[in-house]
Amino acid sequence: MSNDAKHTDSSSRQPASCKIGAGPHAQAASPAGKRPAPPCTLVIFGAGGDLTKRLLTPSLYNLTVDGLLDDGMHIIGVNHGERETKAWLDDLGQSLQQFAADKASESHTGKVDEKAWKWLSSRMEYMAGEFEADDVFEALKQRIEKTPHGNAIFYLAVGARFFRPIVERLGKHGLLKEDAHSDGRFRRLVIEKPFGTDLASARDLNAHILQYAKESQVYRIDHFLGKDTVQSILAVRFANAMFEPVWRREYIDSVQITAAETLGVEGRGKFYEQTGAFRDMVPNHLFQLLAMVALEPPNSFDAEAVRGKKAELFDAIEPLKPKDVVFGQYEKGDAGVAYRDEPDVARDSTTETYAAARVFIDNWRWAGVPFYLRTGKRMAARRTEIAVQLKRVPFLMFRGSPVESLTPNVFTLRIDPAHGTRFDFNVKIPGPTMQMGAVRSTFNYNDFFDERANVGYETLLYDCMLGDETLFQRADSIESSWCAVDRVLHPEGGAMQVHGYPAGGNGPVQADELLARDGRAWRPLQGAE
Structure with a gap:
């Protein structure tokens, strides 16, 4: 690398x-x-x-x-x-x-x-x-x-x-x-998207469409899958023998998936008031990233082979519980106005502009491994990435070094705005004693490949013209995704509480507490580019 x-x-x-x-x-x-x-x-x-x-x-x-x-x-x-x-x-x-x-x-x-x-x-x-x-x-x-x-x-x-x-x-x-x-x-x-607003509406919309078209004719599009860096996740996983043996619960501690933006709603207040960050991002964009990083190896990159493995993965997601989800809304800060002051937004709006969730996948590969998802507007930095943290090594042989100096091994797939990968690991610091130091190996696409103008829809449009459905969602996967989040959208105890966070910040403190319960913390949004 x-x-x-x-x-x-x-x-x-x-x-x-x-x-x-x-x-x-x-x-x-x-x-x-x-x-x-x-x-x-x-x-x-x-x-x-x-x-x-x-x-x-x-x-x-x-x-x-x-x-x-x-x-x-x-x-x-x-x-x-x-x-x-x-x-x-x-x-x-x-x-x-x-x-x-x-x-x-x-x-x-x-x-x-x-x-x-x-x-x-x-x-x-x-x-x-x-x-x-x-x-x-x-x-x-x-x-x-x-x-x-x-x-x-x-x-x-x-x-x-x-x-x-x-x-x-x-x-x-x-x-x-x-x-x-x-x-x-x-x-x-x-x-x-949005293909429905919850499980019931997605099922209803699928049923209506399939009255007039065959499933093979329907291309449900998610522009995240048009990004080269997203498609490359499968290549990184399955074309390199160094990854697949450790890509499982025996070696991986946790996975963080982040899609943070520095922009606000940018004149889309009416849309956002009806949708919110959770519906807009979690059951589609973030779940698609989750699927790419967690699905089982397909027999080929044939459309149905890949989509079948995605469907299995979505079926294995444990339904999210409200206690494992945090909603936030940006307030006036150094980086901009409050959400409630945006055009076409109600002054007493309770729409979330931030959402974080702890997700578990109940299968042999991932049982017990938490996947932490977060997305938000007006955050401290623009960043879309997947950070895969490996389990810590035994500390006994390194008793001469402060335990805190041993950085966890983290493999990061950088999707936007940086394009590439990063791996954090430990080496011996030069000197007469066994002291450990954290180092980083980085790969950037632009160092190896010529930059091309690409907005993310080129591959999707081209594939649709060819009839290649690999990067498009099937009806069953859409419904499984909504099924996994339906208890959050319709909580028994009433609407989810929405916590404030300063514009230009890292999100509400309650999202930090979500990980702190497990003895973990979010990866920093700023620095380490």
Whole structure:
């Protein structure tokens, strides 16, 4: 894991920016081992929203630059309100330019390749219409049926209240129908979170969708799984013989999974008031990280093999108890305003902006090992990581050294904003006596691989076009995740208490006490980058 190691496989190194012509035959070579996706019509419901502007359009642009979109690609943006296609594209183009120039953006490339944007935008059109209007779906049907391929993906980049009516109308107008005799024509449905708000609503939504589409057509998306550093967790675990033998309860003391942000709700007060940090992050994003680090080895990376192991893992999560969960809400501090002072937030709001939980997995590999999860807004640092702490060694032979000087062995998978791994361990301090000192070995992706613009949706969109469901959630896994947290969402003793913490802090003290009960403490948010 030393930074001094040399990367010898030059074939896997890809240029950070590729030039592109007016069509796929003029594009730069696709990344090694990847082929362009088949032609299709991508219909984006919610084309005027933030998701389309900040994530979907930059991702489609990056796929264009990499030569992974077919010349027959067509994109239809559906949204409320009359608007000319040119005005819509101008807005998207300006945003793309801003993201490319912003060094803090995951879309940062310095500048937009105008040929690539021209190629992509020439295949995009805007359609004004209500999401519940039948004439919109008839118009879509006519457009799609005129294409030579007949393939279509329907992306629901809309509020959850529109999931049902859109799916229902797609089904009733025959837009989700796949003909087995049509040379493999596909129709697929991409649904963003929140997929339900608890177990009952998730089951109900699944049942409604499956009236109109087969499970194999439904792609429940979680953008965390589009991050290269998240996908790399499986590679680190299963492609290196040094990890698998100790990746179990006999050697691992505990695991901490952190997703901390320095930002507040950033104008999303209405959404956050209805959702809160726990629903927004724990049963989806954090549980997905939990699954990647804890699932049993699949026989292959085939979609159903991986998703099957995830389903087993979610089934093995012990239902969370309210006493093992802490809610918090940021108050005015050095780093910003209080949550209750944010726009569209009630002045007496009890919505949590922080959540911590102690989770156990009841299977042979992990029984008795606590997984500590935490997520929060307006925290001391922006950090998403998984810290795997190994059990302490016997101290007797080191009696000449202060016990506190023996640092625990901790292997950290760094997901955001740092990308890589870190391992903390002990060595002998030079000198005549056996004195121990803590050292650290660090691997950073940028030391070995060229940086690429990536917002996390590129892989997910590409996989959906290919029909690869590996990184998408099945109905049973969704329901198992909600089942594990349902007692916290509907506690018998009334609503969960929400504790205050200063904006820019480390969370409420009650979260520290959650770990202190077990003789443990949270990993520091600041430092040790």
